[in-house]
Amino acid sequence: xxxxxxxxxxxxxxxxxxxxxxxxxxxxxxxxxxxxxxxxxxxxxxxxxxxxxxxxxxxxxxxxxxxxxxxxxxxxxxxxxxxxxxxxxxxxxxxxxxxxxxxxxxxxxxxxxxxxxxxxxxxxxxxxxxxxxxxxxxxxxxxxxxxxxxxxxxxxxxxxxxxxxxxxxxxxxxxxxxxxxxxxxxxxxxxxxxxxxxxxxxxxxxxxxxxxxxxxxxxxxxxxxxxxxxxxxxxxxxxxxxxxxxxxxxxxxxxxxxxxxxxxxxxxxxxxxxxxxxxxxxxxxxxxxxxxxxxxxxxxxxxxxxxxxxxxxxxxxxxxxxxxxxxxxxxxxx
Amino acid sequence: xxxxxxxxxxxxxxxxxxxxxxxxxxxxxxxxxxxxxxxxxxxxxxxxxxxxxxxxxxxxxxxxxxxxxxxxxxxxxxxxxxxxxxxxxxxxxxxxxxxxxxxxxxxxxxxxxxxxxxxxxxxxxxxxxxxxxxxxxxxxxxxxxxxxxxxxxxxxxxxxxxxxxxxxxxxxxxxxxxxxxxxxxxxxxxxxxxxxxxxxxxxxxxxxxxxxxxxxxxxxxxxxxxxxxxxxxxxxxxxxxxxxxxxxxxxxxxxxxxxxxxxxxxxxxxxxxxxxxxxxxxxxxxxxxxxxxxx
Numbered sequence: 092x093x094x095x096x097x098x099x100x101x102x103x104x105x106x107x108x109x110x111x112x113x114x115x116x117x118x119x120x121x122x123x124x125x126x127x128x129x130x131x132x133x134x135x136x137x138x139x140x141x142x143x144x145x146x147x148x149x150x151x152x153x154x155x156x157x158x159x160x161x162x163x164x165x166x167x168x169x170x171x172x173x174x175x176x177x178x179x180x181x182x183x184x185x186x187x188x189x190x191x192x193x194x195x196x197x198x199x200x201x202x203x204x205x206x207x208x209x210x211x212x213x214x215x216x217x218x219x220x221x222x223x224x225x226x227x228x229x230x231x232x233x234x235x236x237x238x239x240x241x242x243x244x245x246x247x248x249x250x251x252x253x254x255x256x257x258x259x260x261x262x263x264x265x266x267x268x269x270x271x272x273x274x275x276x277x278x279x280x281x282x283x284x285x286x287x288x289x290x291x292x293x294x295x296x297x298x299x300x301x302x303x304x305x306x307x308x309x310x311x312x313x314x315x316x317x318x319x320x321x322x323x324x325x326x327x328x329x330x331x332x333x334x335x336x337x338x339x340x341x342x343x344x345x346x347x348x349x350x351x352x353x354x355x356x357x358x359x360x361x362x363x364x365x366x367x368x369x370x371x372x373x374x375x376x377x378x379x380x381x382x383x384x385x386x387x388x389x390x391x392x393x394x395x396x397x398x399x400x401x402x403x404x405x406x407x408x409x410x411x412x413x414x415x416x417x418x419x420x421x422x423x424x425x
Numbered sequence: 426x427x428x429x430x431x432x433x434x435x436x437x438x439x440x441x442x443x444x445x446x447x448x449x450x451x452x453x454x455x456x457x458x459x460x461x462x463x464x465x466x467x468x469x470x471x472x473x474x475x476x477x478x479x480x481x482x483x484x485x486x487x488x489x490x491x492x493x494x495x496x497x498x499x500x501x502x503x504x505x506x507x508x509x510x511x512x513x514x515x516x517x518x519x520x521x522x523x524x525x526x527x528x529x530x531x532x533x534x535x536x537x538x539x540x541x542x543x544x545x546x547x548x549x550x551x552x553x554x555x556x557x558x559x560x561x562x563x564x565x566x567x568x569x570x571x572x573x574x575x576x577x578x579x580x581x582x583x584x585x586x587x588x589x590x591x592x593x594x595x596x597x598x599x600x601x602x603x604x605x606x607x608x609x610x611x612x613x614x615x616x617x618x619x620x621x622x623x624x625x626x627x628x629x630x631x632x633x634x635x636x637x638x639x640x641x642x643x644x645x646x647x648x649x650x651x652x653x654x655x656x657x658x659x660x661x662x663x664x665x666x667x668x669x670x671x672x673x674x675x676x677x678x679x680x681x682x683x684x685x686x687x688x689x690x691x692x693x694x695x696x697x698x699x700x701x702x703x704x705x706x707x708x709x710x711x712x713x714x715x716x717x718x719x720x
Contacts (some may be wrong), residue, residue, distance in 0.1 A: 109472075109693050109706045117480035120519045128480065136638050164523040186572070189524045297659075299637040307636075366640040367574030369479035373518030373526035377574045380638040 119371040122158050122167045128370055129171055129185075130155075133178070138363045138379045139393060140303035143179060147303075150177050165189070168374075175378070180393075181335055182365035183378040196359045200332030203356050203404040204268035208412050209237075218256075221249030227260070229419050237266040238281075241273030241337035245280045251320045254284060262325035262422030264415060272336025272361060282344055283317040285326055285351060290314050292344035294388070295364070297381040309384065314344060325425045326351045327418035330398055336361035342396040343383065352421055353398040355414045362392025458498050459682065460718040463506075465491035467688075467711030471512035471532050475568070476701040477635050478576045479516070483530045487512030489709040502556065503541045510534040510707055530570035534707065536692075538562045542591055554593040560625045561586055562668070564694075566705070575640040580660075581703050582633035583694060585668045587625040594620045617678040627668035627694075633660050634698025661699055668694040682717030 119125065130151045140147055154174040158167070168185065172192030175183045185192040210217070214226045214235060222243035225236040234257030257263055265281075282292075294309035330342050330353055339358040345351040363379025370376065383392040402417045469489040474482045491508035516528040542558035549555045561584075568579035595618075602613040639659040670692040678684035690709040695702060 112693060113474070113695070113704050113706075116482060116517065118482070118517050118519045120521065164521060187524070188526050297638050364640055365575055366638060367478065367572075367576040369481060369516070369528065369573065371480050371519075372521075373481065373516060373528060375528070375572050375574070380640065 117371050118373075120164075121371075122160070122162045123155075125167065125370045125372050125374075126155060126158055126171065129376060130174070132368055132376070133175070133378060135301050136298055136366070136378070136380050137178065137183075138298045138306075138382050139178065139180065142382070142390060142393065145178060150174060164372075168192075175376075178378065180361075180363075180379055181359065182361050182363060184376065186375045186377075196335065196361075197331075197333040200356055200359075201403055202406075203331040203414060204333070205404065205406075205409060205412070208409050209266075209415070212410055213412065213415060220253055221245060223249065223253055225253060225256075227257075228264070228415075229423075232261045233419055233422055234260045234263045235266065235415070236263060239270055241270060241275070241277045241341075243277075244274065245277050247319070250280065250284055254320050254322045258320075258322070260324070262327065262425065263322060264327045264329065264418045264422070266329045266415075267334050267338050267341060268329050268331040268355060268414070269333040270335075270338040271333060272338050272340075275337045275340055275364075278337060278341045278344060279314055282314045282341070282348070284321050285323070285348060286314050286316045286321075287323060288316060290347050291386055292347045293386060293392075294384040295381050296384060297364075306382070312344070314347075323350065325422050327354050327421055328352070329414050329418060330355045330358050330396070332356055332359045332395070335359035339392055339396055340383065343385065343392050346396070347386065352400060352418075353396070354400045354418045354421065355398050355402055357395040357397045357401075360393045360395040362390075458719075459496070461493075461495040461497070461682075462716040462718050463491070463493040463495060463686065463713045464716070465489070465493070465508070465686075465688075465711040465713035467709055469510045469512060469707055469709040471510060471514060471534065471705065471707045473514070473532060473566075473568075473703065473705035475579055475581075475703050477639065477698075477703070478570075478573050478579070481528075482517045483514035483528075483532070483570075484517060485512050485514030485529075485532075487532070487707075489711055491711060491713070493713075499544075501541065501543045501558075503539070506536070506538050506540075508536045508538075510536075510709060512707075528570065528572040530568050533567040534705075535565045535567075536562060537564075540589055542589055552595040554595075556589075556591040556593065558589050559587060560589045560670075562625070562670075579635075581635075581696060581698075583668065583696060584631040585627040585694075586629040587627045587668065587670070589623065589625050591621060591623040596620050617684075619674075619676040619678075621672075621674045621676070623672040623674075625668075625670040627666075629664070630666045630668055630694075630696075631662055631664055632666055632696035632698055632703070633662050634696055634703060635659055635700070636661050637700050663696070663698050665698075666694065666696040666702075668692070676715065678715070682719060684715040686713040686715055687711070688713065 134147055154170055157170045168187050168190055172185050181194045181196045213228050217224050217226045222245055223236050228235045291311055292314055293312050296306040296309055299305055299307040328345050339361050342353055342358045362383035364381045365377040366380050367377045384390055402414045405413050467489045469487040471487055472484040487510050489510045493504050493506035495504045512532045514530050514532055518526050540560040542556035545555045545557050564583040566581050571577050597617045598615050604611040636659050672690045674686055674688040676686040688711045693706040695704045
C-alpha cells in the first residue's frame with residue numbers, strides 16, 4: 092500500500108511538472124493574435140514578395156485596421172482571406188471549417204476547354220485506363236490522351252498499356268487543359284517515357300531566411316529515361332489557364348524536349364511549392380515557399396508557361412476544338 | 426557544450442572506480458548474473474507541439490509496446506530495448522461558438538536504446554541499491570496530419586546521450602503473511618519483489634529537424650522519385666535542447682526467475698533545431714513479462 096502511494100504521488104508530480112516546463116499554450120481565438128501569426132508566417136516564409144513587388148508591411152497595416160475585438164469568426168476569415176488574396180497566388184489558401192479562400196487565377200484567361208465538344212466530335216468511343224481517358228482520332232493515326240489531374244496516380248502498367256496501344260500512330264496529343272495539378276512525382280512518371288536522355292528541366296529554390304529574397308541553393312530537377320516502353324514520336328501537349336501547379340511544372344519541363352510542343356493558352360502558374368501550417372485558432376493555411384527557375388535561371392513559371400503555338404477555343408462553333416485541330420495539323424506536318 | 430561532457434565523463438568514471446574499489450563487497454550483496462527477455466505492452470498518452478507547422482499542442486492516447494534484453498551482473502546491468510508508441514492525437518483548438526474546427530495527427534514514436542548501469546556501493550544500503558551509468562537513446566517520430574497539406578508528414582529524430590541514475594529497493598516478502606479482509610482470509614506467500622526508480626538526464630542532445638521551410642514533396646531526380654530524399658535534404662542535425670526521462674517499476678519474481686513488471690515511464694524532450702522548436706512528452710503504463718533466459 093505504501094509503495095502504491097509513492098508511485099501515484101510520483102506520477103502526479105511528473106504530470107504537473109511538464110506543464111511548468113513547456114512554454115504557455117498558444118491556442119487562441121483572439122483575432123489580433125491570429126492575424127499577427129498569419130502575417131508573420133507569410134512575411135518570414137512566402138517566396139514571391141520580391142518577384143511580385145508585394146508591399147507586405149503596407150498590406151498588413153491596411154488589413155489590421157479592419158479588425159476589432161468583437162469581430163465574428165466569419166468576418167475575421169474574410170479579412171484574412173482578402174489579405175492573402177493580395178499575394179495573387181492560387182497556392183495560397185486559408186482553410187476554415189466553413190470556408191476556403193482561393194485566388195482563382197484561371198479567371199484571368201479565356202475558357203479554352205469544352206469536354207462535350209471533344210466527346211461528341213473527336214472521341215466517340217473513349218477508353219478509360221487508370222487516370223487516362225483516351226482514344227484514336229484523325230482516322231486512327233493519332234492518339235489522344237486526356238489527363239485531368241496530377242492527383243490521379245499513374246502506374247507503370249497504365250503507361251505501358253497506353254503507349255503500346257498508340258505505338259503505331261504518327262503522334263500523340265496529351266490534353267492537360269483544366270488539370271489543376273497534384274503530385275509532381277507524376278510529372279517524371281510521364282515525361283520519362285518521352286525522354287531520350289537524362290534532361291535537366293529546371294531548378295527549385297526555397298526560402299531560407301527572414302529577408303524576402305533569402306533563398307537556398309538551386310536544387311536541380313532532372314527527368315530520366317524510362318527503361319522500357321517509350322514513345323519518341325511528336326507529342327502535342329494542350330494547355331490553358333486552368334493548367335496549374337504540377338501541370339504548369341509539366342509544361343515548363345516540356346520546354347526542354349524538342350519533340351514536345353505546347354499548344355493552347357498560357358498555363359495558370361503556380362511554380363512555387365506550397366507548404367502548410369496552422370493558426371492559433373485551429374484554421375490552417377498554405378502558401379508558396381519556393382520558386383521554379385528554368386535551366387537559364389529565368390523565373391517565369393509563377394506567371395504561367397506560354398505555349399509554343401497559341402490557339403483559343405472558338406465558342407461560336409462547338410463542333411470543333413480549335414486547339415486539338417491545331418495539334419493534329421502540327422503532327423501531320425512533322 | 427563542454428560542461429555536460431565533463432559531467433558525463435565524471436559520472437561514468439566515478440561509478441566505474443567505485444564499483445572496482447568495492448568489488449569484493451558488491452559480490453556479497455549484488456545480483457547473480459542473469460539474462461532476461463522482457464516483453465511489454467501497455468497504454469500511453471502523448472503530447473507534442475511542432476512550431477514549424479503549428480503553435481498548438483496535439484494530445485492523445487496510444488498503445489505502447491516494448492521488447493528488451495536485460496543482463497544483470499554482480500556489479501552492473503545493461504539493457505537493449507526497442508519500444509514503439511502509436512498515438513492518435515487531437516489538436517488543442519480553442520472552443521468556437523460559430524463553427525468548431527478539429528484537427529488530428531497520428532504520431533508514431535519509435536525508441537531504441539542501450540543502457541549501462543554500475544552498482545555504487547558507497548551510496549547503497551542493504552536493501553537499497555544505487556546504480557549510475559548512461560543511456561544512449563535514439564528516437565524516430567513519424568507524424569501524419571493531413572490538415573497541414575504539404576507539411577503533412579513530420580519526421581524528427583532525436584539522439585540523446587543521457588546520465589542514468591537508478592535506485593532499486595528490495596521489498597521482498599520473506600515470510601508467509603495472512604491478511605484478513607472482512608470475511609476473506611488472504612494468504613500471501615513469500616515472494617521476491619523489487620521497486621525501482623530511474624532518472625535519465627540528457628547530456629548530449631542531438632535532433633534532426635526541418636530547415637527554415639519544409640515540405641515533403643518527392644524530389645524529382647531522373648527516374649528516382651523518393652519522399653525520403655526530400656526529408657534528408659530539407660532536415661538538418663542540431664546539438665541543442667534537452668531530454669529527461671523517468672521510470673518507476675514494480676517487479677515480482679517467481680522462484681524460476683520468471684516474473685512480471687508494472688512500470689510507469691515518463692519522457693519529455695525539447696528540440697529547438699535550427700529554426701523552430703519541437704516539444705514532446707509521453708506517459709506509458711506498461712505490463713511486462715520477464716522471461717529468465719538463463720534456463
